[in-house]
Amino acid sequence: MDDGGYNKALDILKKQFGQPHIILNALMNEMLKRKQINVGDGEALWSLVSAMKKCDVTLNQIGYTSDLNSTNNLLKIQALLPTVIQNKWANKAHEILEDREPTFSDMLKFIEKQAEVSCKMFGRHVGRNDKRQIEKPKVYANVVKTSKSPSCFICNGEH
Template identity: 25%
Template structure:
């Protein structure tokens, strides 16, 4: 009885191939003129899985409460889920913090069991509490310089800051401090006058539609849209045209020193003896001008100004 040999299992090719029905029954088997079989195209999904993507770079945390929650999400995604070692997690956490923050967390490096959890808890109490994040946003917005008329770049910078604050407040669901009337008035005052008028109309329209006073979120959406319009192609053209057509103010004739100099023509010697109504010196009551008065010459600058303007 003949025993058939056991064949080894088929070897799976290193790259999966996606072949059509015509590839399973190629035409070259029936066509004697075909010299070689067609090649199968590799599967695109499989090829994309084999590509090694570069390691994402995490921006270091600088101690700004506005950046706390975005930093936490990055650590959770790229460090916390990729290792179960508390010691390794703490090492990476210290690596991705600036020196001012890492110095506070280095005291937990000796604890290899719960050092990472204690460091994360310390960061939350120092930078991530809702009132700390909200106060940081409010302070940054109030310190922003008012946007000047016809400056699209400044308006875009203001809208970027408003959006960043909105993103930070969404993480903690805290808008009360920025929805206050005093804060909104200060933010509105940073806009050019024409945008303040447009916001007054827009806020009243929202009040009629919703029955509620417009708050920080509505104001942010309004400024973002205005900034995008101002920085568009035709928006910039309108701004540049307004700057070109703006009438120029001619400077005053004469030097700047002459504009701020004190004239002594009223008290000059020419007006004292030669004029029909002679005047006496306001300093020493003698019949000469103030500019030639010896007492006036001995006075300090502040006293001279007081004496000169005494009878102006």
């Protein structure tokens, strides 16, 4: 590609596909167009974290983060979370609000931590109501039957 053809091709691609608002819209749709995550679904949390990281990295690289941090988008992401995690985020956001506005990055770190917890032993057990795991073990006594009548232990059967 002589005469700057490569640079011209890049400019054409940037004009057609590299407009920040188009990229933002595509990434936000990928992140937000999903079902609400169920309690204990660590895989779905990790999928959301992955989409959020993709948004964060891409939009930071092109310098287009103002929409990422909008309260409206943070609320949409919060609505995807299980209610128990929504409540935890509300408490975390309340703490952050004492100093500043919560950001997309704050929420990403929070959700990533929740995804990590969900994949550990106790996190994987959340929301399960398996009675077999919480029942007391049954104790069985071994009974031996004999044809003789029982003897008295105190007097060796002499009565």
